[in-house]
Amino acid sequence: MDKDVSMLGTFGSTVRVVSSDTAQYLPSTVIQYLVNTDLNDYSVGVMISVETYDVRIAWRTTPTTTVGHILAVGDVLRIKGRDNILKLRFINKTVGENGVLQITPEYSK
Numbered sequence: 001m002d003k004d005v006s007m008l009g010t011f012g013s014t015v016r017v018v019s020s021d022t023a024q025y026l027p028s029t030v031i032q033y034l035v036n037t038d039l040n041d042y043s044v045g046v047m048i049s050v051e052t053y054d055v056r057i058a059w060r061t062t063p064t065t066t067v068g069h070i071l072a073v074g075d076v077l078r079i080k081g082r083d084n085i086l087k088l089r090f091i092n093k094t095v096g097e098n099g100v101l102q103i104t105p106e107y108s109k
Helices: 028-035 082-087
Strands: 015-018 043-052 055-059 069-071 076-080 088-092 100-107
Touching: 028 082, 043 082, 076 082, 082 088
Parallel strands: none
Antiparallel strands: 015 100, 043 076, 043 100, 055 069, 055 088
C-alpha cells in the first residue's frame, strides 16, 4: 500500500490503539475534534498505520474476521472526511492476534 503522508493541515498527537476480537470505533482522543467543531481546530483526516498483526476495517457495518477490508502490518491508511472517520470500525483479522495501530489526527490549522 502506498504511504501518503501529505498534509491538508497540521498533524495532532499520535495515539497507540490495540485492536481486539470485538469491533471498535476510533478512540475519543482521536475523534474529540470531530464532534465539537466549535473548537479552534477541527479534524479533517486521520492517518492509521498497522504495526503488529493484520486488522479488518469497515464502514456502516460491523467488521468480523471474514467481513471488512484487510489492513496488513506495514500498511498506512489515510481517511478524510468527518463521517468517514466517525463510522470507521476495526477488529482483529485473526482471533487472538491483537493488532497495534498508530493513529494520528490531522487538524484544519
